[in-house]
Amino acid sequence: MDLLGFARGPALKAALAIFCLGVAWRIAGFALLRIRRDLNKPRASPARFLTEGLIAVGTRSWPHPEFIGRTGAGEALGYSYHLGLFALVLLFGPHIAFFGSLIGIRWPGLPSSLITVISVLTLALFLAVLFRRVTNPVMRMLSNFDDYFSWFITMLVLGTGLAATAHIGAPYQTLLALHILSFDALLVWFPFGKLMHAFYIFPSRAINGALLARKGATS
Amino acid sequence: MPRSDLEMTVGDMLRQHGISRRGFIKFCTAAASAMALPPSVGVAMAEQLIHARRPSVLYLSFQECTGCLESLTRSFAPTIENLIFNVISLDYDDTLMAAAGEAAESARMQAMQDNFGKYVLIVDGSVPTGAGGAYCTAGGRSAVETLREAAKGAAAIVCVGTCSAFGGIPFADPNPTEAWPVMAIVGDKPIINVSGCPPIPEVITGTLLQFVTTGKVPDLDEHRRPKVFFGNTIHDRCYRRPFYDQGKFAKSFDDEGARNGWCLYELGCKGPTTYNACATVKWNGGTSFPIESGHGCIGCSEPGFWDKGSFYAAQSTALWGKAGESSPREVLELSASAVAVGGVIGVASAGASRLRQHRSAQDADQRDSNGDN
Numbered sequence: 001m002d003l004l005g006f007a008r009g010p011a012l013k014a015a016l017a018i019f020c021l022g023v024a025w026r027i028a029g030f031a032l033l034r035i036r037r038d039l040n041k042p043r044a045s046p047a048r049f050l051t052e053g054l055i056a057v058g059t060r061s062w063p064h065p066e067f068i069g070r071t072g073a074g075e076a077l078g079y080s081y082h083l084g085l086f087a088l089v090l091l092f093g094p095h096i097a098f099f100g101s102l103i104g105i106r107w108p109g110l111p112s113s114l115i116t117v118i119s120v121l122t123l124a125l126f127l128a129v130l131f132r133r134v135t136n137p138v139m140r141m142l143s144n145f146d147d148y149f150s151w152f153i154t155m156l157v158l159g160t161g162l163a164a165t166a167h168i169g170a171p172y173q174t175l176l177a178l179h180i181l182s183f184d185a186l187l188v189w190f191p192f193g194k195l196m197h198a199f200y201i202f203p204s205r206a207i208n209g210a211l212l213a214r215k216g217a218t219s
Numbered sequence: 220m221p222r223s224d225l226e227m228t229v230g231d232m233l234r235q236h237g238i239s240r241r242g243f244i245k246f247c248t249a250a251a252s253a254m255a256l257p258p259s260v261g262v263a264m265a266e267q268l269i270h271a272r273r274p275s276v277l278y279l280s281f282q283e284c285t286g287c288l289e290s291l292t293r294s295f296a297p298t299i300e301n302l303i304f305n306v307i308s309l310d311y312d313d314t315l316m317a318a319a320g321e322a323a324e325s326a327r328m329q330a331m332q333d334n335f336g337k338y339v340l341i342v343d344g345s346v347p348t349g350a351g352g353a354y355c356t357a358g359g360r361s362a363v364e365t366l367r368e369a370a371k372g373a374a375a376i377v378c379v380g381t382c383s384a385f386g387g388i389p390f391a392d393p394n395p396t397e398a399w400p401v402m403a404i405v406g407d408k409p410i411i412n413v414s415g416c417p418p419i420p421e422v423i424t425g426t427l428l429q430f431v432t433t434g435k436v437p438d439l440d441e442h443r444r445p446k447v448f449f450g451n452t453i454h455d456r457c458y459r460r461p462f463y464d465q466g467k468f469a470k471s472f473d474d475e476g477a478r479n480g481w482c483l484y485e486l487g488c489k490g491p492t493t494y495n496a497c498a499t500v501k502w503n504g505g506t507s508f509p510i511e512s513g514h515g516c517i518g519c520s521e522p523g524f525w526d527k528g529s530f531y532a533a534q535s536t537a538l539w540g541k542a543g544e545s546s547p548r549e550v551l552e553l554s555a556s557a558v559a560v561g562g563v564i565g566v567a568s569a570g571a572s573r574l575r576q577h578r579s580a581q582d583a584d585q586r587d588s589n590g591d592n
Contacts (some may be wrong), residue, residue, distance in 0.1 A: 004492070005527055009538035013553065020557035021564070028565025034573045093468050094535035097485045101536035104547035111466035172452065173492035176534065 004173050007180035015184035016102075022191025027199060043216030052218065056209020057202050077129055084122030085154075088115060088161070112165065119162045126155055146194045153189055156182040230269035238305065243269065249296040250428050256447070264432040268306060274431050275334040276341060277327060278312035279369060281362040282355045282389045282398055283344030286417040287380035288314055294420035295504035302424050307339070307431060313357065324358045331372050339430065340373035342366065342401050345382040345389040349397030366404060375409040375436060376401060379423055381519055384412035385442070391525035402443065409436045412443040414495075416519035421500050422448045440494065442522060448500070453490035453516045456498035459483065477513065487531040488515030495520040 001009070044052070063071045089095055091110040100106035110118075130151055133139045160182050162168075164175035190196065212218065230240075247268065248261030280288070292299045303309040309316075310330035313323055330338065344362075347354035352361025370376060378401045381387040389398035402410050413426050426445050429437050437445040454460060462468070462482040469476035469483055477483075484491070490498075493516050497508040510516055515531075518524045528538045539549055 001526070002523065004534070005523075005538055008528075008534075008536070012537050013539065016550070017553055017557040020554045021561035024558040024561030025565040025568070026561075028562045029569045029572075030565075032566060032569030032573075034576055093466050093485060094533060097533035098535045098537065101532065101539075102547065102550045106470070109466055112464050113466070115466065167455075171492075172454070173534075176492070180535075 002173070002177075004177040004180070007177045007184060011181060011184045015187035019187040019190055022188075023196070023199060026191050026196055030200070038214065040215070042214050044213050049210040049213045052213030053206035053208075053210035056212070057205045060205045060209070074132065077125060077132065081122055081125035081129060084118050084125060085158075087118050088122060088158070091115070116162070116165060119158065119165070123155075123158055123162065126151070126158065149189070150193050150195050153182065153186050154195070157186055228270055228272055240265075240269070243305075246297055246301060247428075247432075250425055252296075264428070267432050273306065273308040274374075275310050275330050275338040276307045276427070277310055277330060277338055277369060277373075278315075278341040278343065279362075279365060280313060281342065281344030281366070281383070282347050282396065283380060283382050283387075285314060285343075287343045287382075287415075287423075288312075290415075290417035290420045291379070291423050292420075293503065294424040296421055297424050297428060299420075299424070302427065306428065310334075310338075320358075327369075331369060335372035337374050338372065339427070340369050340376045341379055341427075342376060342383040343379045345386050345398035345400060346404055347389065347396035347398045348404075349395070354396040354398075363404060366401065370405045370408055373408055374434075375411060375430060376405060377423075377427060377430070378402070378410060378412045378414075380418055381414045381416045381522075381524065384414040384444075385522040387416060388525055390523075410443055411436060411439065411445060414442070414444060414449075414520040414522075416524075418520070419448075419496055419500050419502060422496055444494065444520075448496040449494040449520065451494065451496075451499075453493045453495055453498050453510070454488075457490055457510055458498070459510060472513065483510060483513075483515040485533045486515050487529060487533055489518030489521070489524070489527075489530075489534065490516040492534060493518040493521055 042049075063075050087110065090099075090107075092115045093109045093112065096106050096109050109115075133143055133147065133151075157179065160175060160179035163170070164172060164179045167175070169175065170178075186195070190198075244262055244265040247265040248258050251258065251261035251264060278288075294302070297306070311323065311327040313319075316323060316326070318326055344355075346362045346366055348363055352363045355362040357365065378384040382389060382398075383401050386394075386398055386400045386403075389396055390400065402412070411426060411430065413423050415422070422445075425448065426437065429445070429447075437447060440446050440449055442449075454463070457463075459480060459482045462480070463484055467476060467479075467481040468485040469481045470485060471477065472486065477486075482488070488510065490510065497516065498510070501508045501511075517530045518527065521527075532538075537550075539546065
């Protein structure tokens with residue numbers, strides 16, 4: 001079996017199994033955490049908790065007007081590269097074929113040349129994000145190995161994918177194998193690092209909003 | 220005194236057949252252009268060949284389907300008859316030669332003896348080693364035995380077809396005959412692999428002509444294939460490449476995309492990982508090649524191409540099990556099992572965490588009550 005066959009076959013299978021196992025483990029562990037009983041009298045109805053929780057998902061996903069001057073640029077950067085990643089992952093023909101082979105559904109994609117442009121822009125945004133993280137004293141203090149490794153592994157997938165599409169540096173099959181292997185590595189790392197925010201981000205915002213509503217505050 | 224066939228140069232043979240020097244230079248120039256060499260090389264090749272003795276060539280067929288020989292006989296530049304009558308002395312080929320049985324084997328032994336160290340050995344087919352080599356025998360001798368004997372006196376070995384180059388179909392899992400490519404059995408001779416199932420005829424004749432002309436093994440890639448023919452992928456030279464770049468892919472063999480000639484990547488085309496000259500030299504005298512006929516490349520010139528999954532699955536897709544294609548049902552089963560195991564571990568870890576918290580709360584209460592007392 002060659003490297004590409006290994007990456008698309010046994011390595012992908014193992015990575016997917018670890019990904020599913022890890023995500024289920026983390027979510028089950030998170031959902032069943034002991035929550036301290038709040039003995040205070042609720043300031044709103046349970047329906048209100050739910051509504052405020054859902055509203056918080058929206059309001060916390062946008063900078064607060066008071067802080068927009070300070071956090072707006074960072075949030076724009078974050079949103080931009082996330083949108084770039086979504087476009088690359090979900091709208092590139094070979095990726096659609098990949099997901100189609102796994103889940104049996106396919107959808108229309110974007111032209112490969114446009115995908116290449118988005119890749120380069122996303123790559124630049126990724127570098128900008130790293131630059132911001134290492135130059136901003138607060139961000140640097142908050143960052144640990146998890147942040148840098150999550151950045152690195154995502155960048156690896158992006159970089160090898162771009163190289164494979166553009167046929168840069170090595171034969172296509174080698175680059176494609178490295179791209180798929182790096183994706184396999186990302187799947188393995190995903191549940192155990194900060195990439196897991198993809199699953200946690202909206203539930204945690206909703207829970208915060210609901211808890212604040214219970215205390216009579218709005219988020 | 221008349222000269223024997225063995226003593227005659229190519230020039231003598233040409234004159235005997237009434238072929239002019241000019242005609243022969245045209246032939247060599249055509250062959251050189253097929254190898255992407257400048258026309259001046261064709262002239263040099265002709266001059267070299269005219270004064271050279273026709274090299275002896277032995278063609279051994281082992282575990283194969285004769286498709287490679289069928290392909291070779293359809294070479295347009297140079298044609299097979301031009302090659303075997305004017306350029307080489309094909310002293311043994313059990314499919315093409317009129318002689319059979321003992322006479323054929325004697326011809327082979329005689330040619331090997333007369334041209335020891337100088338003949339070119341062409342091998343077609345993989346070499347089975349299982350059951351003591353009994354899966355492929357000729358004249359009571361196994362293929363592996365014949366190969367080892369014939370390889371001893373060969374100047375070079377040209378493996379024609381993916382079976383002799385990389386094992387091909389017989390080598391594919393589960394390889395019931397324990398077949399091997401030639402290079403796994405012969406290690407001390409220059410080996411040129413002309414892979415393909417079958418190889419392009421002009422690539423076979425062009426490689427032979429290049430070796431016969433220069434006496435040197437051409438530049439080879441990591442799989443010992445001549446770079447001049449195997450230096451680029453099909454995808455690099457494919458006329459459908461602009462559609463790949465535009466993201467226009469045929470989704471089935473009879474949709475609008477297929478009718479418009481869009482890229483066949485999503486239908487499993489292996490062009491991006493296949494090194495061969497199909498898109499440039501083409502087939503049937505340059506008429507077309509598989510992709511031009513509407514079918515994706517199956518990657519037949521690459522090692523292990525039978526075991527690389529379905530011909531109809533895109534290369535970016537998952538390879539799932541022996542069938543080579545993932546099925547959503549199998550993926551779902553694997554994912555569901557993993558989620559179930561993960562869920563159990565998660566519940567167990569949350570339970571352990573609660574138990575720890577409960578015990579530490581009890582300890583704290585105990586300490587508080589002890590303090591009160």
